[in-house]
Amino acid sequence: MNYKQKLMMPICAAFLLYGCNSEDHSTDTEKSAEDAKPVQGVQTEVDPQAKAEVKDAEGKTLGTVNFSAEESSVLIEAVLEGLEPGYHGFHVHENASCEADAKEGPFTTAGGHFNPTDENHAKHAGDMLPLFAKDDGTAKYTATLDNMTVEQLKQEELSVVVHANPDNFANIPDHYEADGEKGPNEGTLKTGDAGDRQACGIVVSVDENK
Numbered sequence: 001m002n003y004k005q006k007l008m009m010p011i012c013a014a015f016l017l018y019g020c021n022s023e024d025h026s027t028d029t030e031k032s033a034e035d036a037k038p039v040q041g042v043q044t045e046v047d048p049q050a051k052a053e054v055k056d057a058e059g060k061t062l063g064t065v066n067f068s069a070e071e072s073s074v075l076i077e078a079v080l081e082g083l084e085p086g087y088h089g090f091h092v093h094e095n096a097s098c099e100a101d102a103k104e105g106p107f108t109t110a111g112g113h114f115n116p117t118d119e120n121h122a123k124h125a126g127d128m129l130p131l132f133a134k135d136d137g138t139a140k141y142t143a144t145l146d147n148m149t150v151e152q153l154k155q156e157e158l159s160v161v162v163h164a165n166p167d168n169f170a171n172i173p174d175h176y177e178a179d180g181e182k183g184p185n186e187g188t189l190k191t192g193d194a195g196d197r198q199a200c201g202i203v204v205s206v207d208e209n210k
């Protein structure tokens, strides 16, 4: 018996009724209680100045994305659920419109990436770090970016889009070639090949909605 085990003995005696396995403190009960918890949005220390409630094409709310100013950067925090596990392209798009039944496909009314300076992907103001969903479909996200400002998010009538596929950030080296063209093609320079739009939320200024 090592020192740690000796130390645990009296503690185990005290907790005899409840069992004592120091490595199994996350019980099934705790886990199912967590699963049952509805998405409450993002709890942040700083109140966000802008936010987006993200819904899928069936109109189900997947969670909230919060934006707050952090010195000259934007702090982005999100808690989402109901996603396909893995990486998803995640951007601020140029229109405040999230139509699930849009003619061109769900959420195509959101338009392209927010890109006021006419750059290629991944230098758009609206390009964000990818979203990663765990096997249970939940994603907890924190990032700071300085390619856009909270003022733009509040004033420019924008939306947040979660894509079906990962974002390649147009990182297609010249040793890749398609149709005689080396590197990223026009579509890749616009979208990062992140694919269909699975969820969307209109960015609203929090001050105006209090």
Ligand SMILES: [Cu+2]
Pocket (backbone or CB within 6 Å): 089, 090, 091, 092, 093, 113, 161, 163, 194
């Ligand atoms: Cu996008």
